[in-house]
Amino acid sequence: MTKIEKIVLSYSGGxxxxxxxKWLQETYGCEVVTFTADLxxxxxxxxxxxxxxxxxxxxxxxxxxxxxxxSDFVFPMLRANALYEGQYLLGSSIARPxxxxxxxxxxxxxGADAIAHGATGKGNDQLRxxxxxxxxxxxIKVIAPWRQWNIRSRMQLLxxxxxxxxxxxxxxxxxxxxxxxxxxxxxxxxxxxxxNPAEVAPDHIYQRTVDPVDAxxxxxxxxxxxxxxxxxxxxxxxxxxxxxxxxxxxxGGRHGVGRLDLVENRFIGMKSRGIYETRGGTILLAAHRxxxxxxxxxxxxxxxxxxxxxxxxxxxxxxxxxxxxxxxxALIDQSQAFVSGEVTLRLYKGSAxxxxxxxxxxxxxxxxxxxxxxxxxxxHHDAEGFIRLNGLRLRSWAARNGR
Numbered sequence: 001m002t003k004i005e006k007i008v009l010s011y012s013g014g015x016x017x018x019x020x021x022k023w024l025q026e027t028y029g030c031e032v033v034t035f036t037a038d039l040x041x042x043x044x045x046x047x048x049x050x051x052x053x054x055x056x057x058x059x060x061x062x063x064x065x066x067x068x069x070x071s072d073f074v075f076p077m078l079r080a081n082a083l084y085e086g087q088y089l090l091g092s093s094i095a096r097p098x099x100x101x102x103x104x105x106x107x108x109x110x111g112a113d114a115i116a117h118g119a120t121g122k123g124n125d126q127l128r129x130x131x132x133x134x135x136x137x138x139x140i141k142v143i144a145p146w147r148q149w150n151i152r153s154r155m156q157l158l159x160x161x162x163x164x165x166x167x168x169x170x171x172x173x174x175x176x177x178x179x180x181x182x183x184x185x186x187x188x189x190x191x192x193x194x195x196n197p198a199e200v201a202p203d204h205i206y207q208r209t210v211d212p213v214d215a216x217x218x219x220x221x222x223x224x225x226x227x228x229x230x231x232x233x234x235x236x237x238x239x240x241x242x243x244x245x246x247x248x249x250x251x252g253g254r255h256g257v258g259r260l261d262l263v264e265n266r267f268i269g270m271k272s273r274g275i276y277e278t279r280g281g282t283i284l285l286a287a288h289r290x291x292x293x294x295x296x297x298x299x300x301x302x303x304x305x306x307x308x309x310x311x312x313x314x315x316x317x318x319x320x321x322x323x324x325x326x327x328x329x330a331l332i333d334q335s336q337a338f339v340s341g342e343v344t345l346r347l348y349k350g351s352a353x354x355x356x357x358x359x360x361x362x363x364x365x366x367x368x369x370x371x372x373x374x375x376x377x378x379x380h381h382d383a384e385g386f387i388r389l390n391g392l393r394l395r396s397w398a399a400r401n402g403r
């Protein structure tokens with residue numbers, strides 16, 4: 001085994017990473033620094049710190065990354081209207097490169113030669129963490145315990161915890177719980193009964209949204225302000241990125257907005273089923289497309305829609321720091337120069353519907369589109385030549401085919 005001097009561990013304080021912490025100390029016999037990212041998952045971090053201290057960790061890092069997460073990762077992604085496989089708003093995918101960035105930064109700061117994560121060998125997160133490290137600092141080694149140790153079952157995991165006196169909460173001693181990932185953008189739930197896509201997800205799966213059936217009977221009208229493609233205000237109140245997303249999360253959750261039951265294709269080659277709740281993100285996607293509808297040129301908007309699936313796939317597969325993602329980002333960001341204004345939406349029983357939009361940079365011309373007399377000259381006869389030129393190839397094709 002390669003000699004490792006110091007390791008930085010992505011640490012949540014949960015059962016898996018608490019066991020991984022002990023395993024790293026035991027296996028490599030070196031100092032382990034723990035790093036816990038506050039991405040708005042809504043957890044208390046004192047228990048994680050206490051567990052790390054109990055395990056003898058001297059350097060414990062708990063860093064509030066909520067503003068950086070939203071401003072530097074979520075918002076750039078939303079400028080692209082990114083949806084993986086047409087539905088998934090990439091809530092887990094977009095968090096991993098940020099965590100990896102800070103793991104690498106801490107490793108450089110403390111002189112660590114390796115980082116470690118708790119992602120399994122079946123999932124996407126191992127790719128997202130490790131591809132990011134490859135791009136940021138390939139000299140840093142990556143340790144993935146789930147691919148290295150001989151623990152192969154939940155029973156063995158619990159036995160290891162008992163042997164090393166790692167506290168196991170009572171709710172972790174029974175059958176395997178749902179696998180839950182949460183941050184300021186979303187909550188995802190996988191495992192247990194959800195592994196059968198034919199089985200309806202139980203109601204208690206949804207943690208952050210009310211059932212749309214039980215949402216308020218009266219709609220709520222909100223207005224979101226945009227500057228250069230990024231949301232900057234809600235109902236006229238300017239907010240920081242994290243505060244704005246938090247506000248929209250509350251509004252969306254109250255109205256049951258952002259639920260998704262999805263069977264997706266993992267990069268590693270298997271299908272998986274997950275339940276997602278992306279409250280504020282769903283509202284922002286609708287609002288952003290609303291403001292783009294009046295500020296983007298037709299060809300520019302259509303080009304964005306063409307590249308969006310590729311852009312979303314790059315994020316899903318772990319290529320946030322790859323040159324092709326950065327190239328696409330430059331194109332997307334250039335398109336947002338005039339995407340400014342306000343969008344009004346109606347939140348009602350699971351839906352977020354755009355009902356009006358206005359911009360000082362609007363390309364919409366009422367004089368051009370009106371059915372009434374127009375102040376702008378438009379010769380209807382021009383359409384005849386336009387149609388004939390566009391129909392030329394169709395007439396040739398029809399003649400050849402004997403039509």
